[in-house]
Amino acid sequence: MAAKDFDHIIRTAAAALAAGTAGDSRVVARWTASRDLWLTPEVVYELAHDRLILPPEADGRDVLARMDQFRATAIELSGRQPTPDEIRQAAGLLAGVLAAVAEHFTEPEGEALVRALWAVPVPDFVLALDYDLDNDWTGAPAVRAWVVIRDDADPESDEFQDFADGFRDRAWQALAKLGSGRIPYVRFRPESEAKAALAGGAA
């Protein structure tokens, strides 16, 4: 797996988990809906190999233990519907791992967009976000952001269009607040397309 592809897997998983906290049942339902994007052994695959950058000593061992436990949980839950408690536990394990390594895989602009995504209540069909820092076709600095949506989301609904307009606005505002000169290009990607992109080389 190329390092760049793994960055997309980590970013997408982190964005899915950033939807909220385990105490909110709607968030747990969203985590359940988005589990194919984060509750898989692939999310920690490369962390266990040459991309692993751990905090020192005891904290590092704790992250390793969480990673092993998460991998085992992901394998155990594959192919069946997890219970809400299982989702909470798996999300907690992965969140602990990602918190320790996130700085190596995320960019300030991307974090700002993830925060902007979940800053307001969003429709249930929104699952996660992936992004790339890049230049647009004129050479201007840009952020390409893909909002991952459920395959059955209705793009003709007012709910979808209102969300699309609102998130575009929030993305512009988030980058402006950060002082970034990058232009946000917001795109939508059904979950099946996102999974294929993550499996075969993201974006």
Added chain:
Amino acid sequence: MSLAAELLETAGYLTRRNQNRPTQADLRRAVSTAYYALFHLFVREATAALVTDPGLRGLVPRAFGHTDMRDACEPFASGRFRDPLRTLVPATTPPDLVSVAQAFLDLQPARHAADYDTTAAFNRPDTLAFVRQVGRAFAAWDRVKGEPVATVFLVSLLLGRRWNR
């Protein structure tokens, strides 16, 4: 109906064809057509603001360039104005004008990919979002076009690049 409005309607039609199994050709043409709807709206409005002679109104539209128009939209979309434009615009750009400029910025690379990038894959949610974004930009333009800053925007579409020399 103006050419711009017809193009927007055509873009909408293309998104509705083959709803369950949209073709890449339909989606690409929809994105490109939606972009050109906005492009022609801008060109028509800017030309009307700049010249009254009927003969010139046929010639001036040929002077507009995609990249120049994109560069002109960027400060209105981001709020980052430089001199001399900064002296001509209010402290806060009307939100409708911001939306119009952002729509053009957003659509242009999508249109470029739709027309030239054979490896790009388009999906229906994205395409519908683009077409609806242009529709909303048309409505926003109708609301804001009477404001003085809208004229600054239109003139900058043609001349903005030269102001930065």
